[in-house]
Amino acid sequence: MNTIxxxxxxxxxxxxxxxxxxxxxxxxxxxxxxxxxxxxxxxVFLNADIHFHAGLDCSDCHxxxxxxxxxxxxxxxxxxxxxxxxxxxxxxxxxxxxxxxxSDIEYMKKFNPRLPTDQLTLYKxxxxxxxxxxxxxxxxxxxxxxxxAHGILPAxxxxxxxxxxxIPYTCNTCHGDPQYMRGYTYKGIQIPTDQFxxxxxxxxxxxxxxxxDNSAPACNSCHGNHGATPPNLAxxxxxxxxxxxxxxxxxxxxxxxxPWIELELPECEQCHGNHLIxxxxxxxxxxxxxxxxxxCHDEGSAGYEIAAAMKANLDSLKYNIEAAETVIKAAxxxxxxxxxxxxDLGAAKDALIRARSVIHTxxxxxxxxxxxxxxxxxAAVRASALSSLDDLKMRQYGLAISLVLVAxxxxxxxxxxxxxxxxxxxxxxx
Amino acid sequence: MAGPNKTGRSSQLFDWLDLRLDLSGIKELLxxxxxxxxxxxxxxxxxxISLFLxxxxxxxxxxxxxxxxxxxxxxxxxxxYIMTQVPFGWLIRSIHSWSANLFIFFAIVHMxxxxxxxGYRRPREVTWLSGFGLLLLAMAFGFSGYxxxxxxxxxxxxxxxxxxxGMVPFIGDWLLKLFRGGTEVxxxxxxxxxGFHVAILPGITTLLLAFHLILIQRQGMSRPPxxxxxxxxxxxxxxxxxFFPNFFYRDMLAWILALxxxxxxxxxxxxxxxxxxxxxxxxxxxxxxxWYFVFMYQTLKYVPKTLGxxxxxxVGIIWALLPFFDFKSNDGKPNRLYTMxxxxxxxxxxxxxxxxxxxxxx
Numbered sequence: 124m125n126t127i128x129x130x131x132x133x134x135x136x137x138x139x140x141x142x143x144x145x146x147x148x149x150x151x152x153x154x155x156x157x158x159x160x161x162x163x164x165x166x167v168f169l170n171a172d173i174h175f176h177a178g179l180d181c182s183d184c185h186x187x188x189x190x191x192x193x194x195x196x197x198x199x200x201x202x203x204x205x206x207x208x209x210x211x212x213x214x215x216x217x218x219x220x221x222x223x224x225x226s227d228i229e230y231m232k233k234f235n236p237r238l239p240t241d242q243l244t245l246y247k248x249x250x251x252x253x254x255x256x257x258x259x260x261x262x263x264x265x266x267x268x269x270x271x272a273h274g275i276l277p278a279x280x281x282x283x284x285x286x287x288x289x290i291p292y293t294c295n296t297c298h299g300d301p302q303y304m305r306g307y308t309y310k311g312i313q314i315p316t317d318q319f320x321x322x323x324x325x326x327x328x329x330x331x332x333x334x335x336d337n338s339a340p341a342c343n344s345c346h347g348n349h350g351a352t353p354p355n356l357a358x359x360x361x362x363x364x365x366x367x368x369x370x371x372x373x374x375x376x377x378x379x380x381x382p383w384i385e386l387e388l389p390e391c392e393q394c395h396g397n398h399l400i401x402x403x404x405x406x407x408x409x410x411x412x413x414x415x416x417x418x419c420h421d422e423g424s425a426g427y428e429i430a431a432a433m434k435a436n437l438d439s440l441k442y443n444i445e446a447a448e449t450v451i452k453a454a455x456x457x458x459x460x461x462x463x464x465x466x467d468l469g470a471a472k473d474a475l476i477r478a479r480s481v482i483h484t485x486x487x488x489x490x491x492x493x494x495x496x497x498x499x500x501x502a503a504v505r506a507s508a509l510s511s512l513d514d515l516k517m518r519q520y521g522l523a524i525s526l527v528l529v530a531x532x533x534x535x536x537x538x539x540x541x542x543x544x545x546x547x548x549x550x551x552x553x
Numbered sequence: 554m555a556g557p558n559k560t561g562r563s564s565q566l567f568d569w570l571d572l573r574l575d576l577s578g579i580k581e582l583l584x585x586x587x588x589x590x591x592x593x594x595x596x597x598x599x600x601x602i603s604l605f606l607x608x609x610x611x612x613x614x615x616x617x618x619x620x621x622x623x624x625x626x627x628x629x630x631x632x633x634y635i636m637t638q639v640p641f642g643w644l645i646r647s648i649h650s651w652s653a654n655l656f657i658f659f660a661i662v663h664m665x666x667x668x669x670x671x672g673y674r675r676p677r678e679v680t681w682l683s684g685f686g687l688l689l690l691a692m693a694f695g696f697s698g699y700x701x702x703x704x705x706x707x708x709x710x711x712x713x714x715x716x717x718x719g720m721v722p723f724i725g726d727w728l729l730k731l732f733r734g735g736t737e738v739x740x741x742x743x744x745x746x747x748g749f750h751v752a753i754l755p756g757i758t759t760l761l762l763a764f765h766l767i768l769i770q771r772q773g774m775s776r777p778p779x780x781x782x783x784x785x786x787x788x789x790x791x792x793x794x795x796f797f798p799n800f801f802y803r804d805m806l807a808w809i810l811a812l813x814x815x816x817x818x819x820x821x822x823x824x825x826x827x828x829x830x831x832x833x834x835x836x837x838x839x840x841x842x843x844w845y846f847v848f849m850y851q852t853l854k855y856v857p858k859t860l861g862x863x864x865x866x867x868v869g870i871i872w873a874l875l876p877f878f879d880f881k882s883n884d885g886k887p888n889r890l891y892t893m894x895x896x897x898x899x900x901x902x903x904x905x906x907x908x909x910x911x912x913x914x915x
Contacts, residue, residue, distance in 0.1 A: 460637050460826065463633075518644075519820070522816065522817070525816050526813060526817060529810075530813070533809045536805055540799065540806065543802065544799065547794065
């Protein structure tokens with residue numbers, strides 16, 4: 124009953140989806156279950172596959188002669204190798220199978236001139252591709268692991284496994300499985316399988332996975348996708364610099380760059396980590412608790428002094444901003460309009476953000492250039508807010524004095540009225 | 554036209570003015586004018602307080618006019634400037650806003666006190682009518698003035714308020730365009746409301762107010778029928794006080810107390826300016842008009858809007874004409890039915906206003 128129902132629905136689907144011309148023995152047999160037990164492949168293909176929607180059918184990938192086979196009701200004829208039938212490829216053959224079309228620039232242009240055609244070329248440079256083609260390791264990811272086979276969705280579709288917010292989960296299918304990853308090493312060390320857990324807790328992961336900010340980086344933003352590879356020392360900061368351009372620029376021109384090269388340290392990663400990148404706090408700088416500067420700079424060294432001084436600059440700016448905000452808030456609570464003061468304070472807040480970037484120059488003077496004017500402007504805002512609080516006091520005194528005057532006047536009038544009434548001998552009727 | 558028995562320069566000045574302004578006539582009138590004194594006399598002061606608050610509106614309004622700019626780009630900023638930069642600007646604007654609300658409040662109190670004490674009865678029906686007209690004008694002042702700071706709440710309230718105008722059958726569309734200066738609430742509406750607020754309404758109000766005051770001065774204060782009856786029955790004495798100076802000083806006392814209240818409210822609770830109107834922002838939930846429109850706004854949630862608008866127009870007209878049919882009071886007898894009607898109106902307004910504030914808005 125269930126099969127009959129499914130078949131009926133599927134057949135209705137076919138008829139409603141496309142013209143009869145696209146009916147073939149592939150669909151006819153693979154949906155009805157007459158010759159094959161698994162009908163899901165055809166159903167999934169018809170339902171959502173991007174190839175189907177682009178006007179392609181089974182024979183465009185698998186060859187054969189399904190039209191003739193449909194008329195004759197002969198599966199052998201439909202899947203005749205003499206007619207170019209290509210059976211489902213083994214895993215190792217999948218990249219070439221897909222690349223038959225996807226690397227053909229002329230062919231792909233017909234669908235969308237902007238489509239890339241370098242996937243296979245890139246794939247061959249990736250760790251996955253090298254393992255597959257050079258070491259015959261078919262366990263590595265091939266096209267279908269990420270894209271699927273018969274229900275392939277465009278990467279812009281939120282149901283797709285390669286949709287940006289789904290990528291960490293897709294990579295984690297293999298990379299989070301300790302059993303599956305056993306034996307895979309990088310520089311002689313077993314590859315960890317906790318990348319996803321770390322990433323999910325990182326500032327990037329929380330943005331993408333929790334807050335739905337698709338501009339946050341997923342795995343492929345740093346590692347690439349078809350050419351996926353662990354970033355090397357130079358390319359780590361290049362990947363970070365894609366978004367954090369100023370910070371990277373400041374760093375590569377900073378006095379740290381040369382020692383970093385000499386010590387073969389990864390640029391950004393050295394201080395900020397890789398998968399578990401937490402929101403940077405000011406405590407990373409300076410010589411206090413949690414400072415990273417102390418990892419290399421001992422007390423008394425020039426680096427130590429500069430770190431302490433830059434941190435002091437940031438702290439001073441933060442203190443001045445907070446102090447101004449406290450006074451503005453107090454004034455607002457007492458009814459003084461604080462919009463202008465808050466607007467003026469905005470410049471100091473912008474400067475704090477800029478200063479947090481400029482510290483990557485590790486040049487105290489450049490930090491002071493940013494913080495000093497901002498400290499002065501925040502102090503001026505605070506002074507102006509304080510004076511408006513003084514105004515408020517004046518208002519209260521004014522109010523008190525005017526109320527006393529009003530009361531005196533009222534009392535005087537009351538006495539006068541009493542006098543007049545007595546004089547005229549007026550008493551109120553009861 | 555000889556002046557009173559005065560000597561010296563002040564006498565000369567009085568004579569000089571008297572000759573040109575007929576001061577003696579006014580003085581004569583004042584010396585004869587008397588005001589009834591009884592247990593409800595204090596209700597008489599609410600009209601005076603309303604007048605005082607109106608005068609405050611005129612003075613503070615003129616001062617605000619020196620800085621206010623009625624354009625979409627500058628209205629909000631100019632009010633902000635008045636509140637933060639102009640010396641005592643915050644006080645002037647707060648007093649203007651507070652006294653506007655107090656003015657309407659005391660005018661409503663005044664109207665109901667006149668109604669309950671049957672002060673409208675023959676020959677004062679026209680005074681009542683002119684007073685009712687003044688209350689409507691006060692509400693129009695409130696509605697038009699509310700938009701002028703061009704803040705978000707005012708913008709939305711004006712949208713909702715003028716929408717009701719658009720629901721008037723046959724001429725609704727035309728009226729809506731007349732009020733808005735187009736199909737939407739825009740800068741055209743702002744300049745139009747500004748025109749209503751500072752030119753058209755003050756002009757009409759001045760004339761009607763003068764008419765109202767002249768009638769009161771000519772006819773004097775009315776004594777409630779219940780007091781009149783008690784006097785007739787010999788239960789109480791017929792008491793009167795001279796208008797000047799006895800009643801005049803009492804009135805001044807009320808004005809001074811109103812001034813004290815106004816200064817207190819304006820200083821302790823400066824009128825907020827809100828956020829600048831953003832036409833593209835969606836309306837927040839629970840918006841409601843100014844408090845004196847809330848009972849009508851709330852009613853329109855329970856009845857079909859067109860019916861409600863017609864209903865309020867009809868009730869307003871009937872309310873205005875009620876004095877002409879209060880034959881009992883005209884004969885000097887207390888009219889319980891009218892007292893009940895007045896009470897019902899007060900309870901209805903209070904209840905619906907309370908509901909409007911307690912129940913979530915649209």
